[in-house]
Amino acid sequence: MPENSAATSNGEERLNPFSRRDDFSSQHLLLYKITTGVTYLLLLVTAFYYTFNSPHEGKKHHHDSPDGKHHHEYYPGQSTIWGQNSLHPTPYSQNFIITSIYWIVLFVLQLVYAWSLYSSDSVYVAAAGNIGAHYLASNLLLFGFIHLWVRSHFWLAELLLIVNFLNLSLAYFRHSTTPRLIHIGTVSGPLAWNFVALYWVGAVAVHKHPENLIPRIVANIFIWGILGYGVFFLAAFKDYTIGFALSVLAFSTGVGQFFTKLPILQLQWIFAFTIGGTLFLLSLAVGVPGLLGRDPFKRGEIVDEDRERAPLLADD
Template sequence: MAGSGNVAERVQNGVHSVNPFRSREEHTRASIISLKILTAVTWLVAVIFTLYYTVERPHEGHYARRTIWGQNNRVRTPFSLDSIITSIFFIVLWILQVGYCWHLYSNNAAYVAAAANVGAHFVANNLLFFGFIHLWVRSHFWLAELLVVINLLNLSAAYLRHPATPRFIHVPVVSAPLAWNFVALFWCGAAMVHAHTLAARIVANIFIWAIFVFGVFFLAVFKDYTMGFSLSILCAALGVAQFLTKLVALQWIFAFVIMGVLFVLSCAVAVPGFLGIRDPFKRGEIVSEDRERAPLLQDE
């Protein structure tokens, strides 16, 4: 029995040693080199194909094939997004992700370890986003939605497993992509069920408040204003698109209300820390105070 216990322990240790999502204080030179290659390659693949399908539609397959925004404009739903605001969001995100990749080359061991610990989640996010774009432009909305759900789980795990990640790593790898995937859940989901009817718009008027609840949760529990700002930008994209689609409707009004409230709450959480004054809001009771602020404490 003791021997079998030792075997089980060795197997468990072996699994942990090869688990790419495991948090480690130190990383081998080989693992860092692998991450440098994988993060760069998967980031380039995701960005290049996104840019390509922004201006060019796919030419193979039997389903409706359109560019990313051609698909968005064809399938006008209560969650269609404005292409300009959303594109700016991604351009800024990609620039920040270049900064994240640069930290794998840093001389600061703490920065390298922090970047490496979320590296597997970053690679997974890039691959899942790459797959999502391919499915979206080919009208495979059900499969695209499945990849969004998987990526939500991937990024949520990254958020909860690495709460002390420095902000310049946390934002491009965890909070901003997580905010996007939550909004994409409704963006793709509405296209998936062909939400064009009055009943679908009424349901969407309710579902849109899930974005507000999602943002307030991270603001209240983790004091993560980066999540609040990211969601407010995406709500602006939603509000503008809905306003231009249907002037007499509640969806764009709700989107702008959510955008404004999340922005104000995010400022209220962020400003005290930047000014070094006492936070006027009490800490949540779900996690400890240290852990709540952990994602945003460590800065350059």
């Protein structure tokens, strides 16, 4: 009976793409190689296209100009990714340059993940395989999010972000010791953005504008959640990568807020810069000693030379 139970459990693990494994069959790896390439290009091309173009399908409205000519324009709710950011300013609107560079870096690091599937190093192959299902799900959810966002379906876009937040959180807590470069590109970097995006898209969905006093006061309070979220990972997992990621996104929010109306009379940009600076300094305090081989805060085992390239965080 125990043997049958073990066999059943083994079979269930094989069928569950999110289960943790120590090795993967060649067929399984081939499937990940193909689907990784397809979903990576799908998301990359979609993000690039809608950064510069708005949707061209859907509802149109018609009008006659004073010269008597008949004109038609596309439904005004459709715009580019950053066009929506400008059309719907909120206390969480970001700077498009900083956040775009942030995502370019993530896309480059995700190539390291794709390369890991072809690596001869079993540590990288196992890590990439275990992250694989979460990464594929994230790509597809973000692909759907972009299409909904540029078409002004903000509540549905927020719903996909919530699902992806749960997906990436599960990936993080189950695979927190993934090799650093894979971890940043596929887990901590996207998770940090997803958390901040929940604020950004949620604020647009409820139509709260920066000039309204009560929503801005609420936003002034809730923005500190970014600091609390970052401190949690720095304290619990000693993960400076998510600390630095949230720091960059907080600075992006600060710059975005600074260029809204009456920045001197608003506090959001000051809070965002304060949060970004605090997270940056705390991340340095956590990350630099470990990289130098010193740990004055006794945060656990120092990663030895043989394991430096494999785990991101301490195992304890």
